[in-house]
């Protein structure tokens with residue numbers, strides 16, 4: 001498996017500097033992928049507070065931030081509202097199509113999109129995204145193509161790690177003066 005340290009090369013820094021939008025999957029990225037059903041039929045998911053805190057920093061820095069999920073859950077709607085996400089597309093079978101709609105709506109180029117996913121249904125979106133990131137415990141197919149593999153596993157601050165990296169690149173001046 002590729003370690004995050006090995007993946008941080010200059011081309012990755014350049015890719016990160018172009019990013020204007022961070023899109024991510026929910027199950028296995030914001031959560032550890034477990035779904036608990038209550039007797040009343042609701043779904044219970046566990047979110048990480050550290051992801052939430054960094055999302056407000058991303059938004060303050062002008063990033064477009066949102067969810068593309070294959071499943072549909074009230075817990076995700078609530079979390080997306082709480083985090084004031086720009087969009088929360090759930091129950092999406094064709095995630096690449098949804099990504100295309102988001103690109104049109106927000107006038108985004110492929111190189112301006114970072115996407116975090118963990119499973120094979122994310123592969124079509126990765127084909128569109130300029131910056132591809134995944135949790136440490138993503139499936140092999142995703143690990144193979146990812147630009148950045150986080151140290152964190154799903155639900156343990158994956159969004160935080162990617163966002164910290166993107167924000168750090170935005171803050172750096174493009175041309176450093178020679179001494």
Ligand SMILES: [Mg+2]
Nearest residue numbers: 025027028119
């Ligand atoms: Mg997933």
